[in-house]
Amino acid sequence: MFKIEVHAKSAQRPIVIQGAMPVEVDKLIQGLKKVKKEKYGSFVFYKGEINRYPVIVSKTGKGMENAAAATAIAIVKYHPIAIINQGTSGGHVPNIHVFDIVVGKRVTNIGSFKTEIRGKNQGITPTRWMPMDLTASEESEEEVKAGQIRYFEGDQALLADAMKITDQYHKGKVVEGTIGSADVWNNEVDRINWLNSLFSTFVEEMEAASSAQVAESFQVPFLGIRIVSNNIVNGEKYNPNTETAGQSYVYKLVKTYIYNLTKK
Template sequence: MREYVKKIASFATSGLVVACIAGWVPATVLAAEKEKIEERPILIQGPMPIEAEKFAKKLTDVKIEKSGSFVFYIGTLDNYPVIVSKTGKGMENTAANTAIAIEKYHPIAIINQGTSGGHDPDLNVGDIVLGKRTVNTGSLKSGDLGKNQGSNPMIWGPMDLMASEGSGSDPNAKKIRYYEGDKDLLASAIAVKNTYTKGKVVEGTIASSDFWNDEIDRINWFHVNYGSSVEEMEGAAGAQIASAYGVKFLGIRVLSNNKSNGGKYNPATAEGNQDYVYEVVKHYISTLKSK
């Protein structure tokens, strides 16, 4: 009996191979392959434990994988694969983390989320900025000053590292490069913004650099010249790498402080932001399943 079963299985397998070679594949096989292709995971990035671990606890069937210093919580949300990545702080960490995640997990979309400092005096602690644009405000070229002429950051200008392979003197490099937030992710974020009750949810420009700006005049300079709504230390690096791979990207940042209007630091805003991003991801998953 056992040998008979083996022969039947062998015949079925060989039949499927022959069918595939002949150009005919059963509909059930095609459907399974289509589902496999469509269910590329959604990647949620958070720099610090307070910006990632609460979201990770919302996933089911979680397993943890590590690559270098980076931690990936791999699970599901509404029966769809979702990965939460703890990137660590800073542009270099985020760029490396994003590249590893894309190469290893092939996400369909990336949401970089966490806390931020306000640049716009009309925004308050607890408000959320959806990154319609993300920009690197740490890529700068100084003024041409000689010995004993000091330094004047107010005359520094942008340097677009992606403009060419030439030097910083290339005129094409003297523009501000913005990374546009993905329209489908942005649409899901807007669709559920009324679920967030701890502040406003607005579209804006997220600025990123490996620099903690604590000077009011400097903050205002970026707000005027770059249109920055908030600043943090990760988003533009993630956006740059996602763009290089052609992966959908959106930054979502909550104001944990705002020196431009005296808003005091509140770390609890990180949890509220993760709750909101959770609703965004659920909505986005529903749009993927409806296609």
């Protein structure tokens, strides 16, 4: 495990806020002061300040690979004190509604599986696939015990600050829960129910777990946050206004986190 060496005071290390799509970061960028845009490959970073504290908004692009690459670049280039990966998501349980926010007590990759051994014409059995933790070994997955789920825990300080400001959010409820990530858009309710039973997921999206994995490898505090934009399980349709609402909540979280950092 590699840990970034930090020579500057912690108060000067930026907070990185990630979002996959322009609509998931535009409002956050508008909230920055003294903005400077930097680009590495296809990855765009908006450096600025919130309450005179350095904050970087990272437009990662969609998907696990983009999120992982953007996270690694952000850590190596900017040495952040914390990373918040936020955006929209689809609900996995009927009591999670559009505009509700899930604060990631933990995130997990719901697309990493090992299948059964089945010969030609023996069919496929997706509900018998076993979760696979690719971080458990550097060797072939033949050496890894199948059925092992890897969860990445949210940073306790970030999590606590996120839950302290729930009374400032009035468009839905805010809950702690498990966020599931994969390069898959699930529209089969039976499959969603199966994923929920296996991983205890509240929502699904396509970035947080890969960002969390990279952040953990560098020992950078991480938190995933997702607002529910639709929920096929209970029939609630997509609402584009969730994108702005989610960013507003994250903006308040960042201000709270900055206050607690700078008062020390």
